[in-house]
Amino acid sequence: MKRRTPFFLSLLIAALIVVGVLLASFFSITVSSLPALKKFGLDFFLGKQWDPPAKVFGALPFLIGTLITSFLALLFSLPFSLSISILLGEYLKKGRLASLLKSLVDLIAAVPSVIYGFWGLQVLVPWMREFEMKIGVSPYGVGILTASFILSVMIIPNTASIAREVLELVPADLKEAAYSLGATRYEVIKRVSIPYAKSGILAGVLLSLGRALGETMAVTMVIGNSNVIPRDIFSPANTMASVIANEFTEATGNLYYSSLIAIGFFLFLITAVFSILGRHIIKRSSLK
């Protein structure tokens, strides 16, 4: 066969090494999380208590913390990311302003997450503390809401760029048909472009959700690292990612260690599901 040149083989080997590393890490995560999963069973995910000294490990607080912060972040970011995608996909298609805006939005994604964490601590936490004093809740400053704000900024570019791309895929002849029936630009966007691009936009949202679920550094810095189930959105909490980052270095004992890994295992599964689902929808909607 022609393809069996040394060059081809070296490319293949490089690719296989990468796949091998992925499989090996998945395997070792699975193995290391087994002790905790065996000991607690389903209670590992339903247990409300995370008490390392007592060797009781229930991950429910982190599950809840993760879900709430991610969904709030999605909620806060959607109006902005959708606006940006419509602006860039329908109004400012070319020109200097468009490319400037595009690169600024992409820049949001390029900033290391520790920078957002610092900004959160320096600026957002004091603001939040003042706000919480005004409305009469415990003024921690850190907590779920603070983490959600930071996260929402971080995921804007993900949704915005995918939504813009699918909006640009809306066939021009459909828009022309709508204009020829007397629709305004706003009506064309609302009733032709967005319905057509709906599944692609959903895919963008799912991919952002995947990112939000797994985001670690910035969240760890501003969420308050509390291991009980949050009472409200102002409470300090922990997400699955942040508890791992926060406690990994101090995990003494096999069971503690294994429990943290088990959380990671589960987080890996959830984010993988969202990102596969999102990619699948994108592929399907760009084929039609």
Add this chain to the structure above:
Amino acid sequence: MESPIIRTENLSAYYGDFRALNSITIAFPQNKVTAVLGPSGCGKSTFIRCLNRMHEIVEGARVEGKVLLRDRNIYEMEPTLVRRKIGMVFQKPNPFPTMTIYDNVIAGYKLNGIKLKKSQADEIVEESLRKAALWDEVKDHLHKRGTFLSGGQQQRLCIARALAMRPEVLLLDEPTSALDPVATSRIEELIEELKETVTIILVTHNIGQASRVSDFTAFFYLGELVEFGPTQSLFTVPKDKRTEEYLIGKFG
């Protein structure tokens, strides 16, 4: 000649600096079919897109001169209103894939946010589909998406969609060029029937089609209106050499 419903005065159209149409003056008689004929790139599409202000949607495009619909300059009216009075059907059938057949027909109302009573909507849908000779084929599938229809059916759906706005003029831009011969002759029959209620301007590449369905023919060449007259006399005794050459196939 019969009274014109729509006419142009020194109409020129530009894409940026490029002038695609040069000072066209023409009057279209009411309830007739006028064919717009000419070689590729001569400005046929550009011309009819100026008649319902679709030309200006293209970035950098602009128009000079006048287009008068019943003596009112459409360039002094709301573009959205103009487009509802002057309907358009495109080369490639383009029903909205996200809408049902029913919703496609009344899409003009939905897009414009015009509320219709259920009975009114039903009436418009049936009337438009009947006029477009599609009713019998789709009446049992009204609430399915139109994407399973054949190309010819989709094109008739687009005609129904345009007719639903009860336009005074219908612009057809090579409506059969993507269709097979059977579907084409159905649309040609349809055009004959439609001229009782609406004035039709039909862009076509096809000389045979122009001779079969049109009452008048306008021949365009390189952005100019070369000749305009009753189809029969233009086809048998063309006045201009370029028309003659086009008719005997010199421009391909």
